[in-house]
Amino acid sequence: KQEVTQIPAALSVPEGENLVLNCSFTDSAIYNLQWFRQDPGKGLTSLLLIQSSQREQTSGRLNASLDKSSGRSTLYIAASQPGDSATYLCAVSGNTPLVFGKGTRLSVIA
Amino acid sequence: DARVTQTPRHKVTEMGQEVTMRCQPILGHNTVFWYRQTMMQGLELLAYFRNRAPLDDSGMPKDRFSAEMPDATLATLKIQPSEPRDSAVYFCASGWEGTYEQYFGPGTRLTVT
Numbered sequence: 001k002q003e004v005t006q007i008p009a010a011l012s013v014p015e016g017e018n019l020v021l022n023c024s025f026t027d028s029a030i031y032n033l034q035w036f037r038q039d040p041g042k043g044l045t046s047l048l049l050i051q052s053s054q055r056e057q058t059s060g061r062l063n064a065s066l067d068k069s070s071g072r073s074t075l076y077i078a079a080s081q082p083g084d085s086a087t088y089l090c091a092v093s094g095n096t097p098l099v100f101g102k103g104t105r106l107s108v109i110a
Numbered sequence: 111d112a113r114v115t116q117t118p119r120h121k122v123t124e125m126g127q128e129v130t131m132r133c134q135p136i137l138g139h140n141t142v143f144w145y146r147q148t149m150m151q152g153l154e155l156l157a158y159f160r161n162r163a164p165l166d167d168s169g170m171p172k173d174r175f176s177a178e179m180p181d182a183t184l185a186t187l188k189i190q191p192s193e194p195r196d197s198a199v200y201f202c203a204s205g206w207e208g209t210y211e212q213y214f215g216p217g218t219r220l221t222v223t
Contacts (some may be wrong), residue, residue, distance in 0.1 A: 096166070
């Protein structure tokens with residue numbers, strides 16, 4: 001059974017810092033990996049999707065990498081801003097549509 | 111601006127009552143997913159449909175939960191009878207088979223007292 005773990009569970013950084021969020025999964029037989037953002041009381045917004053054949057994807061200040069063989073992904077956020085404060089969830093798709101980690105709650109302090 | 115819509119956004123009910131949550135997927139999407147989110151368990155897949163047919167509902171407690179798609183524009187999740195442990199946020203998501211991307215609705219926050 002696929003399990004997804006995200007470390008740390010919470011992170012607080014000063015504005016302007018570059019930061020890395022980590023995601024690991026137990027079964028490397030995945031189709032893709034997605035990073036989502038969730039604001040309090042809201043639904044999930046897809047940030048980046050990496051296909052299993054890809055190594056990374058970039059969107060603006062966000063860069064996500066995938067190392068399928070080791071079961072790891074990282075989400076890199078450059079020059080963090082208070083507006084980046086949210087919970088970031090990692091999810092993998094394989095034999096089941098999506099299995100989610102429990103997320104990293106990020107606070108960017110102005 | 112195509113979005114997944116869910117109703118109601120909030121629901122408070124007493125234990126034993128029936129609860130029905132509705133979802134309108136994005137027009138043209140042929141896969142629909144129901145998730146439940148709690149602090150303890152995180153996001154869990156309850157059921158999903160493709161072309162209105164249920165593909166997997168193994169995440170649902172079968173004795174009290176049921177999910178249906180009466181037509182391509184409506185998905186429902188019903189709990190009967192509801193219990194306090196069902197208190198959670200229930201999300202619906204839709205997508206197009208083959209793209210693996212899912213678009214989430216805003217959720218229904220259910221409180222069972």
